[in-house]
Amino acid sequence: MRIVSLVEMKTGQAGIVKTINGGPGMVARLQALGLHPGKKVTKLNSIFPKGPVVVEAGRSRIALGYGRACRVFVEINQ
Numbered sequence: 001m002r003i004v005s006l007v008e009m010k011t012g013q014a015g016i017v018k019t020i021n022g023g024p025g026m027v028a029r030l031q032a033l034g035l036h037p038g039k040k041v042t043k044l045n046s047i048f049p050k051g052p053v054v055v056e057a058g059r060s061r062i063a064l065g066y067g068r069a070c071r072v073f074v075e076i077n078q
Contacts (some may be wrong), residue, residue, distance in 0.1 A: 001077055006043060006053050006069040014042040015076035017057075022071045030072070034060050041074060 003018055017039045020027050034057045035041065044054040044061065046069075053069040055062050064072070 001075055003073050003075050006041075006055060006064065006072045006074060007046065007066060009043040009074060009076065011043055011045050013076060014040060015074035016040055017072060018075045019073045020071060021073070022068070026068065026071070030064075030068070033062050034058055035062055035072065 004015075009015065017035060017037050019037060020030055020035070022030075030036070035055070039057050042056045044056055046053045050066045052063050052065055055064070
């Protein structure tokens with residue numbers, strides 16, 4: 001197992017959210033969208049380098065900007 005950010009994940013790869021490094025506003029916003037520590041996520045795609053990242057968390061699809069995606073760390077099985 002290793003921990004990587006959402007931008008480092010490969011398309012189709014799944015993992016468990018371990019931590020979100022951000023201010024209280026950003027953390028609260030992501031949790032309201034369903035992205036919180038312990039949640040299983042799957043990376044669906046990233047549009048282009050340093051562009052938005054789309055993940056699936058439960059039955060929701062969430063698009064995150066590159067900066068926010070860099071701050072969400074996920075534990076993946078290799």
